[in-house]
Amino acid sequence: MIFRWFESLIDAFKEPADEMPPTSVGRFYLFYLRQVWPLFAAVVLVGLCVAGIEVALFGFIGRVVDLAKEVPQPGFFHRHGRELLWMAVVIVVARPIFNALHDLLVNQAIVPNLTTRIRWQNHRYVIRQSLGFFQNDYAGRIANRIMQTGGALRQSTVQVVDAIWYVVVYTGSAAALFAHANVWLALPLLAWVVFYIGALALFIPRIKQRSWLASAARSKLMGRIVDGYGNVLTLKLFAHGRREEAYVAEAMAEQNEKTQRMTRVTTVMDASITALNGLLIAGTSALALWLWSEGRVTVGAIALSTGLVIRISNMSGWIMWVVNGIFEDVGTVQDGITTISQPRLVQDRAGAMPLEVTRGAVHFHDIHFHYGKQGGVIAGLSLQVRAGEKIGVVGPSGAGKSTLVNVLLRLYDLEDGHITIDGQDIAQVTQESLRSQVGVVTQDTSLLHRSIRDNILYGRPDASEAQVVEAVRKARADEFIPTLSDGEGRAGYDALVGERGVKLSGGQRQRIAIARVLLKDAPILVLDEATSALDSEAEAAIQESLDILMQGKTVIAIAHRLSTIARMDRLVVLDKGVIVETGTHAELIAHGGLYARLWRRQTGGFVAAEDETA
The missing domain is CATH 3.40.50.300 (P-loop containing nucleotide triphosphate hydrolases)
Incomplete structure (x- = not known):
């Protein structure tokens, strides 16, 4: 029941305003995120609590170490029981609840439904594009960009929210805890923050640009592969298997080279951040030990600072990969915008009325x-x-x-x-x-890869079975439809016709097309x-x-x-x-x-x- 409630927080198929999505990356994100901003506000708030609890755990460790230094006495739990109980409640109750709430918001409400909503709204806009739009691009590339953009936009946004709050809460709380123990203890962390931000500022723009190029190359590759599959008969009739392999291999090599250029930057960034983290751990631990030797901090402060900088070091590696993933996703979204955010060349005028045909002149x-x-x-x-x-x-x-x-x-x-x-x-x-x-019968009769019945009903979806049968009879298609079957055992009107109707002869496809237009009337x-x-x-x-x-x-x-x-x-x-x-x-x-x-x-x-x- 709780899963269904969270899953109902976003309506995946909400009707959007029928307008062109923005062409800039920032406004494109805002166009979709503003539709569900209360949920992301909730994720931010819950994420703040989760990060705060994680930092509090290290404070507990330091406090427990200091308490353990005391000479054992019979009244230990009596004196410290309330404090220890509070620690237990935070660890056993609050931490699981807030983590579960975060997962429910992200995994149940946002991940499936926001992704589907973006894909649905993008598809709904693109499918209404003019004929020329589809004639100027690969169908596979268009479909690939529709599918990738929704997931990339949602994933990068969730990661940004999580990463920002972990960085702010961890570094801010850690600096406060260190300064509380001794102000000098916070200096290595503050220096690390400056250099860490500088490293991200150096590498991230390069990752973003190369991710966009890699995504564009991936879409191009997908377009060529789907183009070949969709025209496989032509490939076989002209016996150009090796030529087609080379055509796809060229795009695959381009995509591979663009990905390699992107991963070179991530490898250098990884090495730089790892070295920086090593300096943070070594510097903070050495400084904590020196301050302890001078009697300025307690043993608990050493445990707190050492444990927390190790955690921050691990977290910074995670954030580095998250940021890398974020900008890969941003590059994917940027690539998708080139297809999705195109003006429609043929649009209904404002106030357009339905056509009423009384004579047909x-x-x-x-x-x-x-x-x-x-x-x-x-x-x-x-x-x-x-x-x-x-x-x-x-x-x-x-x-x-x-x-x-x-x-x-x-x-x-x-x-x-x-x-x-x-x-x-x-x-x-x-x-x-x-x-x-207007009923149209064309030279190249393309049928949908659906059943015979579905293809005929495209002429009038609300037609009765009797009307379908009558249209088929008039089109003289009743001679062959009962003999049809597909690979999954469906027969007659239920048989699937294959992509573009390839399982039927030209004459059979034309009769189905005529039956469809007869039904449309x-x-x-x-x-x-x-x-x-x-x-x-x-x-x-x-x-x-x-x-x-x-x-x-x-x-x-x-x-x-x-x-x-x-x-x-x-x-x-x-x-x-x-x-x-x-x-x-x-x-x-x-x-x-x-x-x-x-x-x-x-x-x-x-x-x-x-x-x-x-």
């Missing part, structure tokens, strides 16, 4: 988009798609066909012009409501090269499913295979980002322009001649 008004490059991809394009109209968009590679789809879905923001759906500017509505009203449909990856037989089999899918919808279909869109209500021919022709298939063939030339290339001279004669 789409209008492109003088749009311009260049992907940030010099030269045009789409320059001044205007196109009106009437409600329920089915248009085909054709043109040579690079003409801007897929770009038209990307800006319609607002995967990128236009540079100029605007797009409306039923008169509503898509830049003024929420992205989720826009994409919920959006009023606007986009077919982006939906059958170009299939052979002619598979294309013919899927065409019937696509015909069912297009019924009653506004359709924008892009295809290199002109035969798949020849039956559309209207064809729009793009070249270099502008519309050069528009009309039906027969009209464009008769016109003899770009479309006719593309048609002849694909169908051959005889088919073209017969078509033109007709």
